[in-house]
Amino acid sequence: MGGEKDIHNRYRGTVSVSxxxxxxxxxxxxxxxxxxxxxxxxxxxxxxxxxxxPEEGAAVMIDASECAGRASVGTIVYKARGGDEDxxxxxxxxxxxxxxxxxxxxxxxxxxxxxxxSRADLAVIVLDRPLQEQEGRxxxxxxxxxxxxxxxxxxxxxxxxxxxxYDRERRFSRNQVxxxxxxxxxxxxxxxxxxxxxxxxxxxxxxxxxxxxPVLVGISSRWLGQGGSFTSTHGYRxxxxxxxxxxxxxxxxx
Amino acid sequence: xxxxxxxxxxxxxxxxxxxVAGMFVGxxxxxxxxxxxxxxDRARGGGYSVVSESILDTANRYQAAVxxxxxxxxxxxxxxxxxxxxxxxxxxxxxxxxxxxxxxxxxSPExxxxxxxxxxxxxxxxxxxxxxxxxxxEEEQERITNPAQWPTSGEVYVGEVRPNPxxxxxxxxxxxxxxxxxxxxxxxxxxxxxLKGKVDSARLPREQIKVNEPIRMVGFGxxxxxxxxAGIRRVGxxxxxxxxxxxxxxxxxxxPLLIQPAFVQGEPLFMREDxxxxxxxxxxxxxxxxxxDGTxxxxxxAKTAYNLPVEYxxxxxxxxxxxxxxxxxxxxxxxxxxx
Numbered sequence: 001m002g003g004e005k006d007i008h009n010r011y012r013g014t015v016s017v018s019x020x021x022x023x024x025x026x027x028x029x030x031x032x033x034x035x036x037x038x039x040x041x042x043x044x045x046x047x048x049x050x051x052x053x054p055e056e057g058a059a060v061m062i063d064a065s066e067c068a069g070r071a072s073v074g075t076i077v078y079k080a081r082g083g084d085e086d087x088x089x090x091x092x093x094x095x096x097x098x099x100x101x102x103x104x105x106x107x108x109x110x111x112x113x114x115x116x117x118s119r120a121d122l123a124v125i126v127l128d129r130p131l132q133e134q135e136g137r138x139x140x141x142x143x144x145x146x147x148x149x150x151x152x153x154x155x156x157x158x159x160x161x162x163x164x165x166y167d168r169e170r171r172f173s174r175n176q177v178x179x180x181x182x183x184x185x186x187x188x189x190x191x192x193x194x195x196x197x198x199x200x201x202x203x204x205x206x207x208x209x210x211x212x213x214p215v216l217v218g219i220s221s222r223w224l225g226q227g228g229s230f231t232s233t234h235g236y237r238x239x240x241x242x243x244x245x246x247x248x249x250x251x252x253x254x
Numbered sequence: 255x256x257x258x259x260x261x262x263x264x265x266x267x268x269x270x271x272x273x274v275a276g277m278f279v280g281x282x283x284x285x286x287x288x289x290x291x292x293x294x295d296r297a298r299g300g301g302y303s304v305v306s307e308s309i310l311d312t313a314n315r316y317q318a319a320v321x322x323x324x325x326x327x328x329x330x331x332x333x334x335x336x337x338x339x340x341x342x343x344x345x346x347x348x349x350x351x352x353x354x355x356x357x358x359x360x361x362s363p364e365x366x367x368x369x370x371x372x373x374x375x376x377x378x379x380x381x382x383x384x385x386x387x388x389x390x391x392e393e394e395q396e397r398i399t400n401p402a403q404w405p406t407s408g409e410v411y412v413g414e415v416r417p418n419p420x421x422x423x424x425x426x427x428x429x430x431x432x433x434x435x436x437x438x439x440x441x442x443x444x445x446x447x448x449l450k451g452k453v454d455s456a457r458l459p460r461e462q463i464k465v466n467e468p469i470r471m472v473g474f475g476x477x478x479x480x481x482x483x484a485g486i487r488r489v490g491x492x493x494x495x496x497x498x499x500x501x502x503x504x505x506x507x508x509x510p511l512l513i514q515p516a517f518v519q520g521e522p523l524f525m526r527e528d529x530x531x532x533x534x535x536x537x538x539x540x541x542x543x544x545x546x547d548g549t550x551x552x553x554x555x556a557k558t559a560y561n562l563p564v565e566y567x568x569x570x571x572x573x574x575x576x577x578x579x580x581x582x583x584x585x586x587x588x589x590x591x592x593x
């Protein structure tokens with residue numbers, strides 16, 4: 001089993017994110033954390049810089065210095081029609097916004113693209129206008145940090161290895177936390193019980209399922225290196241609250 | 255669908271490296287085009303990076319072209335075929351037979367390994383997705399970083415698969431799309447319910463396709479060779495170079511190859527005019543002729559494509575199968591009515 005299509009809109013707090021970098025246009029995902037604020041991975045909106053400092057054998061560095069200014073954010077809403085699981089309608093929309101990377105973003109990669117270290121691989125996008133209610137429900141931040149062995153749902157828009165398509169459908173998959181790399185500022189390794197079948201979800205939310213609904217524990221970084229990983233948001237709560245407050249202030253009518 | 259970046263005559267370089275005959279770029283399942291690039295390279299490339307927006311069908315002129323997905327249950331889990339198709343009646347969608355029927359092992363009389371697609375291996379049901387681009391003003395268009403994020407809407411329908419009774423495609427391997435033989439690579443999907451709202455059905459042509467005719471090719475496939483299907487409707491153009499002698503069941507489209515006197519590092523350099531070709535996910539998609547009154551008629555259904563050393567795409571001529579097509583449409587009318 002790979003990514004499952006979210007036709008019941010359970011995870012409509014997930015959007016697609018794209019930024020134009022010098023060498024590529026990225027295809028990522030993001031998490032809605034307020035009607036005007038999207039949280040994504042730093043490496044989705046900031047370029048890989050060749051001139052890495054000669055530390056720890058890094059060949060490539062990603063930091064907050066040369067990030068794209070703006071990103072576009074895509075939503076999809078499914079409308080089930082009748083009893084058949086396959087019979088659904090869909091409607092997509094696009095929004096624009098300003099990128100604000102985490103100031104301490106620093107990802108070091110080796111010559112083969114493997115991750116040496118990753119810190120604050122996060123960025124927010126401040127939308128020009130708020131998302132419609134049905135297009136994106138804000139995901140609350142989790143109160144408790146992620147635990148080893150915990151089962152999480154990761155949601156994203158992107159490449160699905162099972163269907164072999166690169167469309168904008170919203171898909172989710174279940175994953176298990178295998179290791180928490182405390183030293184690396186919240187980097188968490190995960191495995192997908194059925195193997196890595198759905199990996200197009202960098203920037204997408206990692207969710208803990210609670211009775212009252214999903215809560216956010218991290219942001220996926222599966223494009224980086226080998227094997228799945230994500231950035232736990234728990235250690236970055238202060239920055240997130242400041243960004244949420246700032247976005248709320250900006251969104252207030254003049 | 256790979257398409258030219260402009261309508262002007264533009265020359266593209268094709269460096270012929272080795273005689274890699276008949277590399278597969280048609281409709282794919284999970285066992286599709288071999289792709290040795292790392293996943294991150296594939297993911298970062300995205301497939302949308304350099305394609306001009308003008309080739310998305312944002313005016314919905316080719317709204318009869320739809321996305322087709324067939325699912326097959328197998329030992330290794332579910333296998334998906336993502337293809338294109340075309341609406342010919344509000345309950346009937348035409349696609350390629352190999353999009354909705356899978357390959358089975360069928361050794362030749364001499365004992366050689368062969369794989370065959372015929373009526374016996376078809377999915378019972380398949381799904382069809384209609385696709386409409388929303389109208390955007392200039393400011394809204396500016397906001398789109400990635401053409402794949404153009405706002406759209408659509409509906410997914412399911413229906414019964416009805417392959418052409420003569421369907422028979424023979425391959426040398428389970429994954430490579432080099433065909434040894436191909437006949438009637440066509441199938442219909444008879445939808446459970448009529449399409450909601452208005453989707454303009456494609457019309458059949460009054461006459462057979464001819465050499466040198468320009469055609470419009472429409473599909474939901476990849477934008478670059480080796481990429482997975484993009485799932486967004488694109489339009490391209492090319493020219494018919496040959497039609498099967500006799501029955502006229504298949505025609506080929508490509509641009510002529512011009513041989514340059516120049517050599518680069520010992521290899522001869524070839525040039526070719528820009529044109530569109532069938533890529534992964536475009537199989538089953540329509541090609542249209544523009545009639546004198548400005549309307550379009552459905553002349554072909556994308557069958558397969560070959561690239562190096564000779565790049566061309568093959569379509570099944572709808573004219574050659576018009577009796578069967580007309581019978582199916584009549585049948586849909588009788589069974590269909592309104593839902």
